[in-house]
Amino acid sequence: MTITAHHAKYYAYDLTRQAPPGAADQLSMSLFDASVDLNPHQIEAAMFALQSPLSEGVVLADEVGLGKTIEAGIVLCQRWAERRRRLLVICPAAIRKQWATELQEKFNLPAVVMDSRAYRQFQQQGQPRPFEQRAVILVSYHYAARMQDDLRMVRWELVVIDEAHKLRNAYRPSNKVGQAIRWATEGRRKLLLTATPLQNSLMELYGLASLIDDHIFGDPNAFRSQYVNAGGDLAGLRQRLAGFCKRTLRQEVLEYVRYTERRALTQPFRPTDAEQKLYDRISEFLQRENTYAIPDRQRHLIVLILRKLLASSSNAIAGTLESLRDRLIDLRDSEQLELDWSSQLIESEEMETELLDEWLPPEENGEANGKTEDNRPEPKKLRDEISEIDSLAKAARAIGVDAKSCALLTALDVGFQEMGRMGAREKALIFTESRRTQDYLKDYLEQNGYAGEVLLFNGTNAGPEAKAIYENWVGKNQESGRATGSRAIDARLALVEHFRDNAKIMIATEAAAEGVNLQFCSLVINYDLPWNPQRIEQRIGRCHRYGQQHDVIVVNFLNERNEADQRVHELLTEKFSLFNGLFGASDEVLGQLESGVDFEKRILAIYQQCRTSDEIETAFRQLQEVLEEQIKSRIQETRQTLLEHFDEDVHARLRLRLEDAQAQLDRIGQRFWQVTGHILDGRARFDDARLVFDLHEPPKADIRPGRYHLISKTRSGEQGESPDYGYYLYRLSHPLGEHVIESAKQQPTPTAHLRFNITVHPGRIALVEALKGKSGWLTLARLTIESFETEEYLLFSGIDDEGRSLDNETCAKLFNVAADNRGPADLPAEVEQRLAAELAQHQRATANRSLEANNQHFNAARERLEQWAEDKMLATEKTLKDTKEQIKALRRQARQAETLEDQHDIQERLKQLEQRQRKQRRDIFKVEDEIEEQRDSLIAALEKRLARDQRSERLFTLRWSVV
Numbered sequence: 001m002t003i004t005a006h007h008a009k010y011y012a013y014d015l016t017r018q019a020p021p022g023a024a025d026q027l028s029m030s031l032f033d034a035s036v037d038l039n040p041h042q043i044e045a046a047m048f049a050l051q052s053p054l055s056e057g058v059v060l061a062d063e064v065g066l067g068k069t070i071e072a073g074i075v076l077c078q079r080w081a082e083r084r085r086r087l088l089v090i091c092p093a094a095i096r097k098q099w100a101t102e103l104q105e106k107f108n109l110p111a112v113v114m115d116s117r118a119y120r121q122f123q124q125q126g127q128p129r130p131f132e133q134r135a136v137i138l139v140s141y142h143y144a145a146r147m148q149d150d151l152r153m154v155r156w157e158l159v160v161i162d163e164a165h166k167l168r169n170a171y172r173p174s175n176k177v178g179q180a181i182r183w184a185t186e187g188r189r190k191l192l193l194t195a196t197p198l199q200n201s202l203m204e205l206y207g208l209a210s211l212i213d214d215h216i217f218g219d220p221n222a223f224r225s226q227y228v229n230a231g232g233d234l235a236g237l238r239q240r241l242a243g244f245c246k247r248t249l250r251q252e253v254l255e256y257v258r259y260t261e262r263r264a265l266t267q268p269f270r271p272t273d274a275e276q277k278l279y280d281r282i283s284e285f286l287q288r289e290n291t292y293a294i295p296d297r298q299r300h301l302i303v304l305i306l307r308k309l310l311a312s313s314s315n316a317i318a319g320t321l322e323s324l325r326d327r328l329i330d331l332r333d334s335e336q337l338e339l340d341w342s343s344q345l346i347e348s349e350e351m352e353t354e355l356l357d358e359w360l361p362p363e364e365n366g367e368a369n370g371k372t373e374d375n376r377p378e379p380k381k382l383r384d385e386i387s388e389i390d391s392l393a394k395a396a397r398a399i400g401v402d403a404k405s406c407a408l409l410t411a412l413d414v415g416f417q418e419m420g421r422m423g424a425r426e427k428a429l430i431f432t433e434s435r436r437t438q439d440y441l442k443d444y445l446e447q448n449g450y451a452g453e454v455l456l457f458n459g460t461n462a463g464p465e466a467k468a469i470y471e472n473w474v475g476k477n478q479e480s481g482r483a484t485g486s487r488a489i490d491a492r493l494a495l496v497e498h499f500r501d502n503a504k505i506m507i508a509t510e511a512a513a514e515g516v517n518l519q520f521c522s523l524v525i526n527y528d529l530p531w532n533p534q535r536i537e538q539r540i541g542r543c544h545r546y547g548q549q550h551d552v553i554v555v556n557f558l559n560e561r562n563e564a565d566q567r568v569h570e571l572l573t574e575k576f577s578l579f580n581g582l583f584g585a586s587d588e589v590l591g592q593l594e595s596g597v598d599f600e601k602r603i604l605a606i607y608q609q610c611r612t613s614d615e616i617e618t619a620f621r622q623l624q625e626v627l628e629e630q631i632k633s634r635i636q637e638t639r640q641t642l643l644e645h646f647d648e649d650v651h652a653r654l655r656l657r658l659e660d661a662q663a664q665l666d667r668i669g670q671r672f673w674q675v676t677g678h679i680l681d682g683r684a685r686f687d688d689a690r691l692v693f694d695l696h697e698p699p700k701a702d703i704r705p706g707r708y709h710l711i712s713k714t715r716s717g718e719q720g721e722s723p724d725y726g727y728y729l730y731r732l733s734h735p736l737g738e739h740v741i742e743s744a745k746q747q748p749t750p751t752a753h754l755r756f757n758i759t760v761h762p763g764r765i766a767l768v769e770a771l772k773g774k775s776g777w778l779t780l781a782r783l784t785i786e787s788f789e790t791e792e793y794l795l796f797s798g799i800d801d802e803g804r805s806l807d808n809e810t811c812a813k814l815f816n817v818a819a820d821n822r823g824p825a826d827l828p829a830e831v832e833q834r835l836a837a838e839l840a841q842h843q844r845a846t847a848n849r850s851l852e853a854n855n856q857h858f859n860a861a862r863e864r865l866e867q868w869a870e871d872k873m874l875a876t877e878k879t880l881k882d883t884k885e886q887i888k889a890l891r892r893q894a895r896q897a898e899t900l901e902d903q904h905d906i907q908e909r910l911k912q913l914e915q916r917q918r919k920q921r922r923d924i925f926k927v928e929d930e931i932e933e934q935r936d937s938l939i940a941a942l943e944k945r946l947a948r949d950q951r952s953e954r955l956f957t958l959r960w961s962v963v
Helices: 005-015 028-033 040-049 068-081 093-107 116-124 141-146 148-153 176-184 203-212 220-228 234-241 273-287 299-312 314-334 341-349 354-359 379-399 403-422 435-446 464-477 487-501 533-540 563-575 596-609 613-631 635-643 650-679 735-745 808-814 829-895 900-946
Strands: 057-060 087-091 111-113 136-140 158-161 190-193 262-269 428-431 454-457 505-508 523-526 552-559 684-687 692-695 706-710 726-730 752-756 775-786 790-800 819-824 949-962
Touching: 005 650, 005 735, 005 790, 005 819, 005 949, 028 068, 028 650, 040 057, 040 068, 057 068, 057 203, 068 087, 068 093, 068 158, 068 190, 087 093, 087 141, 093 111, 093 136, 093 141, 136 141, 141 148, 141 176, 148 176, 176 203, 190 203, 203 220, 220 234, 220 829, 262 403, 273 299, 273 314, 273 379, 273 596, 299 314, 299 435, 299 596, 314 379, 314 435, 403 428, 403 435, 403 523, 403 552, 435 454, 435 505, 454 464, 454 487, 464 487, 523 533, 552 563, 563 596, 563 613, 596 613, 650 706, 650 735, 726 735, 775 808, 775 829, 790 808, 790 829, 829 900, 829 949
Parallel strands: 057 190, 087 136, 087 158, 111 136, 158 190, 262 552, 428 505, 428 523, 454 505, 523 552, 706 726, 752 949
Antiparallel strands: 684 692, 692 706, 752 819, 775 790, 775 949
16 A cells, blocks of 8 residues: 555554553554564453553452463553653562563563672663663562662652562561562552462452552551451452452453463382482481581571482482582681582572572571581591591492483483374473582483483583584574673573474573473473472473463472372372463462472471381371461452452453454554555565565664564564574564654655545445545644643544535544645635634543543542541541440459459559540541541642643644545
8 A cells, every 4th residue: 555654644643642541542552562462361451550540550460370471561561662661570589580581572671680790780880870771670579678779769650569479468567578669669650460469368458559559548457447357348348459459360261362281290210229228328417416517507408408419319419418528628627617508509509599598597698607716626526527428428429320310211201202192392391400410411311312402501501512502593693683692691592492493302400490481392300399389380380381382291200219209299299289280380379378488498397307207297297287278278268259350241341352452453563564664665675465574775873784574473583584684573662663653753744635545445444435536625633631641642623625524533544545645735724724623623522531531530549548548547446446445344354353452453554544545535636637638638639630731733734535
């Protein structure tokens, strides 16, 4: 279709128009720029998050597996498109990289993981305020709490808090991290993500609400008395929650989202007598108190690490025992120990670094280590311990190939047979908790049928093979725009792509459980099984996730000679349902764990304290009873009552949401493509059928030549025709896309005669066909209204030569038709007056509709503040009522007092309570006045924001005719 400069200008303004909150096309820019499949529940959730310009935030509480990260990404992308660039994501440390990858790959949003090292680097580069970047900032909970002063200084335009249930007690003064984050983000709009908004107590809902805004509910006492105590008003609470909490259930979206299952296989192995003897000897050593090898202060963490390595491989424990022996030799020779032993162990084995935060007490490592200079080691005891550890290390080295590694070959055979039956590619992801085991397994597999097919993935990715893969990848992608320049990020991507395209097996440490998406692999082998259920879920989630085409086989190893191992496996399988079903560990179950670390500590205590089979059996039975009590909590019924809104209309509503979004995206894609063709005419060669163009003459120095493909939801990309020819996804937010849009807006569009040809138009447009053979005039203006948020409207005013008015829709439909410019046209004065008068009328009507919508937002916000004030007054009245009840109770006691001494004591307490009651009666009116004054002040601030400013800009006027 041939378009004119007038078309291009109109399209450009239409593509970037800032729609009012709640409008059907509010998310058009962000949905078009996102490389994600459209799921209607995600669009609806994003619309919910943006529905009111006066909301301080919302909770998105979809069940596990429905894509809350995508929903948040859409909202972040929309804010970015609106030029609001102060965006913050606070999440658990383990998933920061995953967030960064998702934002960059799916939404084209630059993302910076900010930690102490990155913060220092930005300062050294001359940036005094590192949090102010042209990128989405990602921080962990603990780092956010530590940097609360710096975070508070930034006027964040959106703060996303993932796994928000971890902050459900943020309202309590004792919750230091929660209090710090709450203070740092006060007054900023927030988006809370959690699959488990309500786990054990209704007070958790109060905690999440207070994290968003202190003015949603009153104080905790008022909330308890209204909703938590016997006879609580759950219907009233549900109504209040509906304004800021949205939950979607899996059963509601199965029509749109395909989920594969995960299927568990157990691979048993039976250690040899030599292996079992080694296990028993090391286990006995670990159960012993007051050893020099294990510092008292770090004892639990180091024992945990050693037990992990003991279960991993004889190779792993041998190397660690040798390090322990050498450390004690240093102690013998210098009588001093390096204190930070646990972090050295974790670093050398590349275990998850969060263990240090989760297991060690808060004081610094430099403090007492159990061995001080005044507590010198006993020479004989130290010599005996060195000798014992040396003996254990030699016994471990003597094992050679252990039974577990032999069983791995069987597991791979079985797993690959299942892959063949499913039609899946033969790819296996093997997780181990030890770098030494990782290196050993690679050598072992290479020697047993998998030569050249095994890839290592770890925290450094610094081996010679990884280096070669990385350098080859950078060479291929240097000019494509895919190479970021960060070795850590690019090396991870290079290894993932090598695994996808070349290797059959990836052996990974915990580093691969963070921020890596491996939907192309459907076999996960837990060679070492963590005791932390949340870490297991994270591992399996690398493959069993949205986009996986096949069922995922999960293989777990089981030591047939270790009763404790068997009971752990049973718990994880039967009680947590980690390995089977559509979704694995349900949010109902994992949500009951305060953290996986608590569970891990309970398991370690059993391994350390239980010596006999009966002791192990009893300990695990008690643990299971505790878990079942938590998991079967009565709160589940309450959760359904308050948060689940399943009804018959939900499918129809979601279908309409999807159809509307797809229609909007079709329109945006078509118009963006046509504007691009118009602006880059002569600079690029276009292939309309494939929506590809080759840019051979870039319009600006910072834009590269190459092949540009209009962003596609279904294609992952294709390579250019030569190694020097770059390949790019073309989006509105791409620098070239932004240049095209701005150039179209700046196009000169003098008054001209445009002839629209409906005869050759491929489809039917009834409104335009009715104008065939007619002509007239029209004008286009942009109306901008500044109220709670900026709203932009494109308004047409048109007439035909008979003097009949054309409505806005008819004028807009004209621009769906190709036209040719017939040259300048002289605008008669009387026509100009008529068009101006009609345009002014359209603007008044639009402004009134905007005012009506904003008044609805204002009234909803005012009502929330009225409810908050009532909550606060209720709390004040309840305090007085509680005092009255205490006085009544004491008077009853006084009547029953048996001695004068008791009578005197009661009368003294009565006197104090009556004094308090008189003071509370005097104060209650003062407190109510203060609450009303605060409420009125907040409402006045809202009214001030409602004050409107509007401006109108004429974009063009033209004479039209239709043939």
